[in-house]
Amino acid sequence: MWLDYIGAEESFLAIDTSSWHKMDFSERYASLRDIREAYFSRTNRPVDVSGGRYVLDGQFIDDIPSFYKAIGESLCGPGGYYGACLNSLSDCLCGGFAVTPPFQLIIKNSRLLEDNLDEREQLKWELRTRLLQAECEDYDLSELKDLGVLSEIKLGDIGFLEYVVKMFRESNVDCILE
16 A cells, blocks of 8 residues: 555655565565666656655564665655665665655654664674675585675664664654654
């Protein structure tokens, strides 16, 4: 379900989780990769809009791929793309991805979202992403260290959601946590 513009100044987007909330991590990751590739292969990309009010509901977001799928759909509609990692999320905030700041983002169920995207989930995302990218799921930990797969994993002093909210706010997005 994607609710389009309501009123002249506000747009409320609600995500249809039926297509992805029952997927496992690998399926979500593959789906996210497919959405990204489809977006970049488009010749008719949407025109950027700014302003408006968008809703991201953390209720069904239980891992990082589901966060990126949800933020893409919340801001750009079903199958929407708005980043697949923190670097690409930052790029999207600079424009060229349908929605550009300033806008308002209401994050519902933010405590549940914060709990689900804790430090352990961040580490799991980093490791599993690197393993999927390297297609080396059968390697043991010492081999992964030797290959450099575990290098540059930094969890930082703040959680994933706090980092994302900080990034949005620094980009002139009014984030409201509910």
